[in-house]
Structure formats: C-alpha cells, structure tokens
Amino acid sequence: MNVQCDECKIDFEVKPKLNKPVPGIEEHYFTCSHCGKKYISYYTNxxxxxxxxxxxxxxxxxxxxxxxxxxxxxxxxxxxxxxxxxxxxxxxxxxxxx
Ligand SMILES: [Zn+2]
The missing domain is CATH 1.10.287 (Helix Hairpins)
Known part of the structure; x- marks a missing residue:
C-alpha cells in the first residue's frame, strides 16, 4: 500500500513496524522512506x-x-x-x- 507523506508530499510504501516503548506496550507504526517522518498506527497492551x-x-x-x-x-x-x-x-x- 502506498500513501503520500504529509511532510515531504512524496508517495512511499507503508511497511508496518513494531516498537516496544515500555514492557507490555506495542507501538505499531511506519515511517516515510524519504524524510523519515513517523506515523503511529495504533498502540496495544x-x-x-x-x-x-x-x-x-x-x-x-x-x-x-x-x-x-x-x-x-x-x-x-x-x-x-x-x-x-x-x-x-x-x-x-x-x-x-x-
Ligand atoms: Zn516524507
């Protein structure tokens, strides 16, 4: 899936990533491959x-x-x-x- 970046206005492919800001919490996000802007999808516990x-x-x-x-x-x-x-x-x- 491609989306346009709010920041640099270039289309990029969404690659879902996972981060654990604190134990037990999962942050689902993706970043713009051109400017690196981070987009949070959702958090889970x-x-x-x-x-x-x-x-x-x-x-x-x-x-x-x-x-x-x-x-x-x-x-x-x-x-x-x-x-x-x-x-x-x-x-x-x-x-x-x-
Ligand atoms: Zn961008």
Missing amino acids: KNIRRKQTEIRHLYSKLSKPKSNEQQQKLLEKINNLKAAMKVEMDQLRSIYQG
Whole structure:
C-alpha cells in the first residue's frame, strides 16, 4: 500500500513496524522512506491484544453456517469488543504518542 507523506508530499510504501516503548506496550507504526517522518498506527497492551484474538476467533465462528439470530449475536459481540478496544487504544495513544 502506498500513501503520500504529509511532510515531504512524496508517495512511499507503508511497511508496518513494531516498537516496544515500555514492557507490555506495542507501538505499531511506519515511517516515510524519504524524510523519515513517523506515523503511529495504533498502540496495544495485553488487554487489547486479548480482545484482538477474541475478535479473530469470533470472525472465524461467524464464517460457519448459523441462524440469523446467532449471527446477530456474534456481530454484536464483535462490535462491542471493537468499541471497547478503540477506547483503550485512544487512551494509550494519548499516553504514549507524546
Ligand atoms: Zn516524507
């Protein structure tokens, strides 16, 4: 995937990178290959990573045949987890992005 850098306005290929600013916290980011500007994608902690695993698990359940009602329940669960995850990610971002 290519994006245009805000800083130097040149297109560059996004290569996801991972940093651990403090133990237990993972910073997902990429940098512009021309000027080196850093873009933070998101942060995770143990709790968020647990939710990500659970969401993947629910999606795999969702891919199997089931009643509409079961499907609705699964989707609701996924959406709730995603919303909770977003709140936590925003909190981490405000703490670590600086
Ligand atoms: Zn740049």
